[in-house]
Amino acid sequence: MDQRFTKALAILLLISVVLACSLLRGKRPLTWHIMLEIDATVPDRESAVRQTVTIIERRLDAAGVYNFEVLPQGIPPNGQILVNLPDVSDRERLQKLITAGGRLELTAVISPPSPAPVQTYDTSEEAAASLGKAVPANRRVLPYAERSEPTAAGNGSASNGQAKKWVVVESPAIVDGSNLRTASAVPSRTGSEDYQIAFALNADGSQKFGTWTGAHINEYIAVVLNGEVKSIAYIKSQIYDQGEISGRFTKQSAEDLALVLRSGALPAPVKIVEEGANK
Structure with a gap:
Protein backbone atom coordinates (compact mmCIF):
# COMPACT_ATOMS: atom_id res chain seq x y z
CA MET A 1 0.00 0.00 0.00
CA ASP A 2 2.80 2.42 1.02
CA GLN A 3 4.75 1.57 -2.12
CA ARG A 4 1.74 2.31 -4.39
CA PHE A 5 1.09 5.56 -2.53
CA THR A 6 4.75 6.61 -2.89
CA LYS A 7 4.70 5.80 -6.61
CA ALA A 8 1.46 7.76 -7.15
CA LEU A 9 2.88 10.72 -5.22
CA ALA A 10 6.05 10.67 -7.33
CA ILE A 11 4.00 10.70 -10.55
CA LEU A 12 1.88 13.57 -9.24
CA LEU A 13 4.99 15.57 -8.35
CA LEU A 14 6.46 14.93 -11.80
CA ILE A 15 3.29 16.15 -13.50
CA SER A 16 3.31 19.25 -11.28
CA VAL A 17 6.91 20.04 -12.24
CA VAL A 18 6.16 19.65 -15.96
CA LEU A 19 3.10 21.91 -15.69
CA ALA A 20 5.06 24.47 -13.69
CA CYS A 21 7.83 24.54 -16.30
CA SER A 22 5.25 24.93 -19.06
CA LEU A 23 3.60 27.83 -17.25
CA LEU A 24 6.92 29.50 -16.59
CA ARG A 25 7.86 29.17 -20.24
CA GLY A 26 4.54 30.74 -21.23
CA LYS A 27 5.05 33.78 -18.97
CA ARG A 28 7.99 35.37 -20.71
CA GLY A 102 -1.87 34.30 -46.94
CA ARG A 103 -4.42 34.45 -49.77
CA LEU A 104 -4.10 31.32 -51.93
CA GLU A 105 -6.10 30.77 -55.14
CA LEU A 106 -6.06 28.22 -57.94
CA THR A 107 -7.55 29.87 -61.00
CA ALA A 108 -7.91 29.29 -64.73
CA VAL A 109 -5.63 31.20 -67.11
CA ILE A 110 -7.15 32.77 -70.24
CA SER A 111 -4.93 31.24 -72.89
CA PRO A 112 -4.93 28.84 -75.83
CA PRO A 113 -4.46 25.28 -74.46
CA SER A 114 -1.21 23.32 -74.43
CA PRO A 115 0.82 22.56 -76.56
CA ALA A 116 0.53 26.28 -77.43
CA PRO A 117 2.58 28.35 -74.97
CA VAL A 118 0.68 30.08 -72.20
CA GLN A 119 -0.56 33.53 -73.18
CA THR A 120 1.42 36.26 -71.38
CA TYR A 121 1.73 40.01 -71.88
CA ASP A 122 4.60 42.44 -71.42
CA THR A 123 2.52 45.03 -69.56
CA SER A 124 -0.69 45.14 -67.55
CA GLU A 125 -2.09 47.61 -70.10
CA GLU A 126 -1.50 45.14 -72.92
CA ALA A 127 -3.21 42.38 -70.94
CA ALA A 128 -6.19 44.59 -70.16
CA ALA A 129 -6.45 45.69 -73.81
CA SER A 130 -6.87 42.04 -74.85
CA LEU A 131 -10.21 42.11 -73.02
CA GLY A 132 -11.63 45.13 -74.85
CA LYS A 133 -12.44 48.58 -73.47
CA ALA A 134 -12.67 47.44 -69.84
CA VAL A 135 -11.75 44.42 -67.72
CA PRO A 136 -15.01 42.52 -67.07
CA ALA A 137 -15.97 41.36 -63.57
CA ASN A 138 -15.14 37.72 -64.38
CA ARG A 139 -11.52 38.48 -65.38
CA ARG A 140 -8.42 39.73 -63.56
CA VAL A 141 -5.04 40.94 -64.80
CA LEU A 142 -2.24 39.66 -62.53
CA PRO A 143 1.57 39.92 -62.45
CA TYR A 144 3.58 36.77 -63.14
CA ALA A 145 7.32 36.16 -62.65
CA GLU A 146 7.68 34.06 -65.77
CA ARG A 147 9.26 30.62 -65.66
CA SER A 148 11.24 29.16 -68.51
CA GLU A 149 8.27 26.96 -69.45
CA PRO A 150 4.96 26.04 -67.76
CA THR A 151 4.90 22.41 -66.66
CA ALA A 152 2.29 19.70 -66.45
CA ALA A 153 0.34 20.14 -63.24
CA GLY A 154 1.70 17.82 -60.58
CA ASN A 155 4.92 17.10 -62.53
CA GLY A 156 7.26 19.52 -60.79
CA SER A 157 8.33 22.94 -62.02
CA ALA A 158 10.76 24.67 -64.26
CA SER A 159 13.43 26.91 -62.84
CA ASN A 160 12.49 30.48 -62.03
CA GLY A 161 13.09 33.15 -64.61
CA GLN A 162 13.52 36.85 -63.98
CA ALA A 163 11.17 38.45 -66.54
CA LYS A 164 7.98 39.90 -65.09
CA LYS A 165 4.98 39.27 -67.31
CA TRP A 166 1.23 39.67 -66.96
CA VAL A 167 -1.57 37.15 -67.45
CA VAL A 168 -5.35 37.23 -67.57
CA VAL A 169 -7.14 34.81 -65.26
CA GLU A 170 -10.75 33.89 -64.60
CA SER A 171 -12.65 35.17 -61.57
CA PRO A 172 -13.70 33.77 -59.19
CA ALA A 173 -11.00 31.19 -58.50
CA ILE A 174 -11.69 27.46 -58.90
CA VAL A 175 -10.68 26.92 -55.25
CA ASP A 176 -9.01 29.12 -52.63
CA GLY A 177 -7.39 28.97 -49.21
CA SER A 178 -10.70 28.24 -47.50
CA ASN A 179 -10.57 24.84 -49.24
CA LEU A 180 -7.11 24.06 -47.86
CA ARG A 181 -6.69 20.99 -45.65
CA THR A 182 -2.96 21.15 -45.00
CA ALA A 183 0.28 22.69 -46.28
CA SER A 184 3.93 21.82 -45.64
CA ALA A 185 7.41 22.76 -46.82
CA VAL A 186 9.15 20.09 -48.92
CA PRO A 187 12.47 20.01 -50.82
CA SER A 188 12.24 20.91 -54.50
CA ARG A 189 12.19 17.99 -56.91
CA THR A 190 14.51 19.86 -59.31
CA GLY A 191 17.60 18.77 -57.36
CA SER A 192 18.38 22.31 -56.18
CA GLU A 193 18.52 23.52 -52.58
CA ASP A 194 15.21 25.33 -53.04
CA TYR A 195 12.00 24.36 -51.24
CA GLN A 196 8.37 24.43 -52.30
CA ILE A 197 5.04 24.20 -50.50
CA ALA A 198 2.96 21.07 -50.98
CA PHE A 199 -0.72 21.44 -50.13
CA ALA A 200 -3.83 19.29 -50.00
CA LEU A 201 -7.45 20.33 -50.35
CA ASN A 202 -10.41 19.39 -48.18
CA ALA A 203 -13.34 17.34 -49.46
CA ASP A 204 -15.24 20.31 -50.88
CA GLY A 205 -12.13 21.70 -52.57
CA SER A 206 -11.20 18.29 -53.97
CA GLN A 207 -14.65 17.89 -55.52
CA LYS A 208 -14.51 21.34 -57.16
CA PHE A 209 -10.92 20.91 -58.34
CA GLY A 210 -11.47 17.39 -59.65
CA THR A 211 -14.55 18.46 -61.59
CA TRP A 212 -12.76 21.43 -63.16
CA THR A 213 -9.51 19.67 -64.05
CA GLY A 214 -11.36 16.69 -65.50
CA ALA A 215 -13.21 19.00 -67.89
CA HIS A 216 -10.19 21.16 -68.85
CA ILE A 217 -7.38 18.81 -69.91
CA ASN A 218 -4.44 20.71 -71.49
CA GLU A 219 -5.75 24.07 -70.28
CA TYR A 220 -3.60 26.29 -68.08
CA ILE A 221 -4.06 26.91 -64.37
CA ALA A 222 -2.32 29.46 -62.13
CA VAL A 223 -1.30 29.25 -58.49
CA VAL A 224 -1.95 32.76 -57.15
CA LEU A 225 -0.61 34.01 -53.83
CA ASN A 226 -1.68 37.43 -52.52
CA GLY A 227 -2.65 38.60 -55.99
CA GLU A 228 0.55 37.44 -57.74
CA VAL A 229 0.85 34.41 -60.00
CA LYS A 230 3.57 32.17 -58.56
CA SER A 231 3.40 29.34 -61.10
CA ILE A 232 1.44 28.18 -64.13
CA ALA A 233 0.90 24.58 -65.23
CA TYR A 234 -1.21 22.83 -67.82
CA ILE A 235 -3.67 20.11 -66.82
CA LYS A 236 -2.27 16.78 -68.01
CA SER A 237 -4.90 14.65 -66.28
CA GLN A 238 -7.65 14.99 -63.70
CA ILE A 239 -6.39 16.17 -60.30
CA TYR A 240 -8.39 16.10 -57.08
CA ASP A 241 -6.66 17.27 -53.94
CA GLN A 242 -2.92 17.81 -54.38
CA GLY A 243 -0.95 20.86 -55.51
CA GLU A 244 2.25 22.78 -54.96
CA ILE A 245 3.58 26.33 -54.86
CA SER A 246 6.96 26.40 -56.55
CA GLY A 247 9.55 29.14 -56.31
CA ARG A 248 12.94 30.00 -54.98
CA PHE A 249 11.96 29.42 -51.36
CA THR A 250 14.49 28.76 -48.63
CA LYS A 251 13.59 26.10 -46.06
CA GLN A 252 12.65 28.84 -43.56
CA SER A 253 10.56 30.91 -45.99
CA ALA A 254 8.73 27.78 -47.23
CA GLU A 255 7.97 26.69 -43.66
CA ASP A 256 6.74 30.19 -42.82
CA LEU A 257 4.47 30.34 -45.87
CA ALA A 258 3.05 26.89 -45.08
CA LEU A 259 2.36 28.06 -41.52
CA VAL A 260 0.57 31.17 -42.80
CA LEU A 261 -1.54 29.13 -45.23
CA ARG A 262 -2.53 26.61 -42.54
CA SER A 263 -3.52 29.45 -40.20
CA GLY A 264 -5.82 31.10 -42.75
Whole structure:
Protein backbone atom coordinates (compact mmCIF):
# COMPACT_ATOMS: atom_id res chain seq x y z
CA MET A 1 0.00 0.00 0.00
CA ASP A 2 2.80 2.42 1.02
CA GLN A 3 4.75 1.57 -2.12
CA ARG A 4 1.74 2.31 -4.39
CA PHE A 5 1.09 5.56 -2.53
CA THR A 6 4.75 6.61 -2.89
CA LYS A 7 4.70 5.80 -6.61
CA ALA A 8 1.46 7.76 -7.15
CA LEU A 9 2.88 10.72 -5.22
CA ALA A 10 6.05 10.67 -7.33
CA ILE A 11 4.00 10.70 -10.55
CA LEU A 12 1.88 13.57 -9.24
CA LEU A 13 4.99 15.57 -8.35
CA LEU A 14 6.46 14.93 -11.80
CA ILE A 15 3.29 16.15 -13.50
CA SER A 16 3.31 19.25 -11.28
CA VAL A 17 6.91 20.04 -12.24
CA VAL A 18 6.16 19.65 -15.96
CA LEU A 19 3.10 21.91 -15.69
CA ALA A 20 5.06 24.47 -13.69
CA CYS A 21 7.83 24.54 -16.30
CA SER A 22 5.25 24.93 -19.06
CA LEU A 23 3.60 27.83 -17.25
CA LEU A 24 6.92 29.50 -16.59
CA ARG A 25 7.86 29.17 -20.24
CA GLY A 26 4.54 30.74 -21.23
CA LYS A 27 5.05 33.78 -18.97
CA ARG A 28 7.99 35.37 -20.71
CA PRO A 29 7.76 39.17 -20.33
CA LEU A 30 6.13 41.17 -23.12
CA THR A 31 9.01 43.47 -24.05
CA TRP A 32 7.89 45.04 -27.35
CA HIS A 33 4.84 45.68 -29.47
CA ILE A 34 3.58 46.47 -32.93
CA MET A 35 0.43 48.39 -33.80
CA LEU A 36 -1.42 47.15 -36.86
CA GLU A 37 -3.96 49.02 -38.94
CA ILE A 38 -6.50 47.37 -41.21
CA ASP A 39 -7.10 48.84 -44.65
CA ALA A 40 -9.60 51.69 -44.24
CA THR A 41 -11.47 50.73 -47.44
CA VAL A 42 -12.72 47.43 -45.94
CA PRO A 43 -16.56 47.56 -45.81
CA ASP A 44 -17.04 45.88 -42.40
CA ARG A 45 -13.94 46.91 -40.47
CA GLU A 46 -15.22 45.69 -37.11
CA SER A 47 -15.75 42.16 -38.42
CA ALA A 48 -12.36 42.27 -40.16
CA VAL A 49 -10.71 43.20 -36.86
CA ARG A 50 -12.26 40.22 -35.05
CA GLN A 51 -11.19 37.80 -37.78
CA THR A 52 -7.69 39.28 -37.93
CA VAL A 53 -7.21 38.90 -34.17
CA THR A 54 -8.18 35.20 -34.35
CA ILE A 55 -5.86 34.50 -37.28
CA ILE A 56 -2.88 36.32 -35.73
CA GLU A 57 -3.35 34.37 -32.49
CA ARG A 58 -3.42 31.14 -34.51
CA ARG A 59 -0.21 32.09 -36.33
CA LEU A 60 1.65 33.03 -33.15
CA ASP A 61 0.60 29.76 -31.50
CA ALA A 62 1.81 27.80 -34.53
CA ALA A 63 5.12 29.72 -34.52
CA GLY A 64 5.79 28.65 -30.91
CA VAL A 65 5.38 32.09 -29.33
CA TYR A 66 4.29 31.17 -25.81
CA ASN A 67 3.16 34.52 -24.45
CA PHE A 68 1.51 37.33 -26.39
CA GLU A 69 -1.49 39.66 -26.45
CA VAL A 70 -3.53 40.59 -29.53
CA LEU A 71 -5.81 43.46 -28.54
CA PRO A 72 -8.35 45.32 -30.71
CA GLN A 73 -8.21 49.06 -30.04
CA GLY A 74 -11.24 51.24 -29.39
CA ILE A 75 -14.88 50.54 -28.53
CA PRO A 76 -16.18 49.80 -31.10
CA PRO A 77 -12.92 48.70 -32.76
CA ASN A 78 -11.27 51.53 -34.71
CA GLY A 79 -9.35 49.32 -37.14
CA GLN A 80 -6.14 49.15 -35.10
CA ILE A 81 -4.78 46.08 -33.30
CA LEU A 82 -2.07 46.12 -30.63
CA VAL A 83 0.18 43.04 -30.55
CA ASN A 84 2.35 42.70 -27.42
CA LEU A 85 5.19 40.21 -27.79
CA PRO A 86 8.06 38.62 -25.88
CA ASP A 87 11.62 39.02 -27.08
CA VAL A 88 12.44 36.74 -30.02
CA SER A 89 15.60 36.08 -32.00
CA ASP A 90 14.17 37.35 -35.32
CA ARG A 91 11.65 40.18 -34.95
CA GLU A 92 11.48 40.87 -38.68
CA ARG A 93 10.47 37.27 -39.41
CA LEU A 94 7.74 37.42 -36.76
CA GLN A 95 6.38 40.67 -38.21
CA LYS A 96 6.18 39.06 -41.65
CA LEU A 97 4.32 36.06 -40.20
CA ILE A 98 1.82 38.39 -38.54
CA THR A 99 1.17 40.66 -41.54
CA ALA A 100 1.35 38.16 -44.44
CA GLY A 101 -1.88 38.08 -46.43
CA GLY A 102 -1.87 34.30 -46.94
CA ARG A 103 -4.42 34.45 -49.77
CA LEU A 104 -4.10 31.32 -51.93
CA GLU A 105 -6.10 30.77 -55.14
CA LEU A 106 -6.06 28.22 -57.94
CA THR A 107 -7.55 29.87 -61.00
CA ALA A 108 -7.91 29.29 -64.73
CA VAL A 109 -5.63 31.20 -67.11
CA ILE A 110 -7.15 32.77 -70.24
CA SER A 111 -4.93 31.24 -72.89
CA PRO A 112 -4.93 28.84 -75.83
CA PRO A 113 -4.46 25.28 -74.46
CA SER A 114 -1.21 23.32 -74.43
CA PRO A 115 0.82 22.56 -76.56
CA ALA A 116 0.53 26.28 -77.43
CA PRO A 117 2.58 28.35 -74.97
CA VAL A 118 0.68 30.08 -72.20
CA GLN A 119 -0.56 33.53 -73.18
CA THR A 120 1.42 36.26 -71.38
CA TYR A 121 1.73 40.01 -71.88
CA ASP A 122 4.60 42.44 -71.42
CA THR A 123 2.52 45.03 -69.56
CA SER A 124 -0.69 45.14 -67.55
CA GLU A 125 -2.09 47.61 -70.10
CA GLU A 126 -1.50 45.14 -72.92
CA ALA A 127 -3.21 42.38 -70.94
CA ALA A 128 -6.19 44.59 -70.16
CA ALA A 129 -6.45 45.69 -73.81
CA SER A 130 -6.87 42.04 -74.85
CA LEU A 131 -10.21 42.11 -73.02
CA GLY A 132 -11.63 45.13 -74.85
CA LYS A 133 -12.44 48.58 -73.47
CA ALA A 134 -12.67 47.44 -69.84
CA VAL A 135 -11.75 44.42 -67.72
CA PRO A 136 -15.01 42.52 -67.07
CA ALA A 137 -15.97 41.36 -63.57
CA ASN A 138 -15.14 37.72 -64.38
CA ARG A 139 -11.52 38.48 -65.38
CA ARG A 140 -8.42 39.73 -63.56
CA VAL A 141 -5.04 40.94 -64.80
CA LEU A 142 -2.24 39.66 -62.53
CA PRO A 143 1.57 39.92 -62.45
CA TYR A 144 3.58 36.77 -63.14
CA ALA A 145 7.32 36.16 -62.65
CA GLU A 146 7.68 34.06 -65.77
CA ARG A 147 9.26 30.62 -65.66
CA SER A 148 11.24 29.16 -68.51
CA GLU A 149 8.27 26.96 -69.45
CA PRO A 150 4.96 26.04 -67.76
CA THR A 151 4.90 22.41 -66.66
CA ALA A 152 2.29 19.70 -66.45
CA ALA A 153 0.34 20.14 -63.24
CA GLY A 154 1.70 17.82 -60.58
CA ASN A 155 4.92 17.10 -62.53
CA GLY A 156 7.26 19.52 -60.79
CA SER A 157 8.33 22.94 -62.02
CA ALA A 158 10.76 24.67 -64.26
CA SER A 159 13.43 26.91 -62.84
CA ASN A 160 12.49 30.48 -62.03
CA GLY A 161 13.09 33.15 -64.61
CA GLN A 162 13.52 36.85 -63.98
CA ALA A 163 11.17 38.45 -66.54
CA LYS A 164 7.98 39.90 -65.09
CA LYS A 165 4.98 39.27 -67.31
CA TRP A 166 1.23 39.67 -66.96
CA VAL A 167 -1.57 37.15 -67.45
CA VAL A 168 -5.35 37.23 -67.57
CA VAL A 169 -7.14 34.81 -65.26
CA GLU A 170 -10.75 33.89 -64.60
CA SER A 171 -12.65 35.17 -61.57
CA PRO A 172 -13.70 33.77 -59.19
CA ALA A 173 -11.00 31.19 -58.50
CA ILE A 174 -11.69 27.46 -58.90
CA VAL A 175 -10.68 26.92 -55.25
CA ASP A 176 -9.01 29.12 -52.63
CA GLY A 177 -7.39 28.97 -49.21
CA SER A 178 -10.70 28.24 -47.50
CA ASN A 179 -10.57 24.84 -49.24
CA LEU A 180 -7.11 24.06 -47.86
CA ARG A 181 -6.69 20.99 -45.65
CA THR A 182 -2.96 21.15 -45.00
CA ALA A 183 0.28 22.69 -46.28
CA SER A 184 3.93 21.82 -45.64
CA ALA A 185 7.41 22.76 -46.82
CA VAL A 186 9.15 20.09 -48.92
CA PRO A 187 12.47 20.01 -50.82
CA SER A 188 12.24 20.91 -54.50
CA ARG A 189 12.19 17.99 -56.91
CA THR A 190 14.51 19.86 -59.31
CA GLY A 191 17.60 18.77 -57.36
CA SER A 192 18.38 22.31 -56.18
CA GLU A 193 18.52 23.52 -52.58
CA ASP A 194 15.21 25.33 -53.04
CA TYR A 195 12.00 24.36 -51.24
CA GLN A 196 8.37 24.43 -52.30
CA ILE A 197 5.04 24.20 -50.50
CA ALA A 198 2.96 21.07 -50.98
CA PHE A 199 -0.72 21.44 -50.13
CA ALA A 200 -3.83 19.29 -50.00
CA LEU A 201 -7.45 20.33 -50.35
CA ASN A 202 -10.41 19.39 -48.18
CA ALA A 203 -13.34 17.34 -49.46
CA ASP A 204 -15.24 20.31 -50.88
CA GLY A 205 -12.13 21.70 -52.57
CA SER A 206 -11.20 18.29 -53.97
CA GLN A 207 -14.65 17.89 -55.52
CA LYS A 208 -14.51 21.34 -57.16
CA PHE A 209 -10.92 20.91 -58.34
CA GLY A 210 -11.47 17.39 -59.65
CA THR A 211 -14.55 18.46 -61.59
CA TRP A 212 -12.76 21.43 -63.16
CA THR A 213 -9.51 19.67 -64.05
CA GLY A 214 -11.36 16.69 -65.50
CA ALA A 215 -13.21 19.00 -67.89
CA HIS A 216 -10.19 21.16 -68.85
CA ILE A 217 -7.38 18.81 -69.91
CA ASN A 218 -4.44 20.71 -71.49
CA GLU A 219 -5.75 24.07 -70.28
CA TYR A 220 -3.60 26.29 -68.08
CA ILE A 221 -4.06 26.91 -64.37
CA ALA A 222 -2.32 29.46 -62.13
CA VAL A 223 -1.30 29.25 -58.49
CA VAL A 224 -1.95 32.76 -57.15
CA LEU A 225 -0.61 34.01 -53.83
CA ASN A 226 -1.68 37.43 -52.52
CA GLY A 227 -2.65 38.60 -55.99
CA GLU A 228 0.55 37.44 -57.74
CA VAL A 229 0.85 34.41 -60.00
CA LYS A 230 3.57 32.17 -58.56
CA SER A 231 3.40 29.34 -61.10
CA ILE A 232 1.44 28.18 -64.13
CA ALA A 233 0.90 24.58 -65.23
CA TYR A 234 -1.21 22.83 -67.82
CA ILE A 235 -3.67 20.11 -66.82
CA LYS A 236 -2.27 16.78 -68.01
CA SER A 237 -4.90 14.65 -66.28
CA GLN A 238 -7.65 14.99 -63.70
CA ILE A 239 -6.39 16.17 -60.30
CA TYR A 240 -8.39 16.10 -57.08
CA ASP A 241 -6.66 17.27 -53.94
CA GLN A 242 -2.92 17.81 -54.38
CA GLY A 243 -0.95 20.86 -55.51
CA GLU A 244 2.25 22.78 -54.96
CA ILE A 245 3.58 26.33 -54.86
CA SER A 246 6.96 26.40 -56.55
CA GLY A 247 9.55 29.14 -56.31
CA ARG A 248 12.94 30.00 -54.98
CA PHE A 249 11.96 29.42 -51.36
CA THR A 250 14.49 28.76 -48.63
CA LYS A 251 13.59 26.10 -46.06
CA GLN A 252 12.65 28.84 -43.56
CA SER A 253 10.56 30.91 -45.99
CA ALA A 254 8.73 27.78 -47.23
CA GLU A 255 7.97 26.69 -43.66
CA ASP A 256 6.74 30.19 -42.82
CA LEU A 257 4.47 30.34 -45.87
CA ALA A 258 3.05 26.89 -45.08
CA LEU A 259 2.36 28.06 -41.52
CA VAL A 260 0.57 31.17 -42.80
CA LEU A 261 -1.54 29.13 -45.23
CA ARG A 262 -2.53 26.61 -42.54
CA SER A 263 -3.52 29.45 -40.20
CA GLY A 264 -5.82 31.10 -42.75
CA ALA A 265 -5.74 34.25 -44.84
CA LEU A 266 -6.20 37.68 -43.32
CA PRO A 267 -9.62 39.13 -44.28
CA ALA A 268 -8.03 42.44 -45.31
CA PRO A 269 -4.55 43.94 -45.79
CA VAL A 270 -2.83 45.17 -42.62
CA LYS A 271 0.17 47.42 -42.14
CA ILE A 272 2.43 48.19 -39.19
CA VAL A 273 1.93 51.80 -38.09
CA GLU A 274 3.98 51.63 -34.89
CA GLU A 275 6.70 49.48 -33.35
CA GLY A 276 8.44 49.99 -30.05
CA ALA A 277 9.51 48.80 -26.63
CA ASN A 278 6.97 48.29 -23.87
CA LYS A 279 7.44 50.59 -20.88
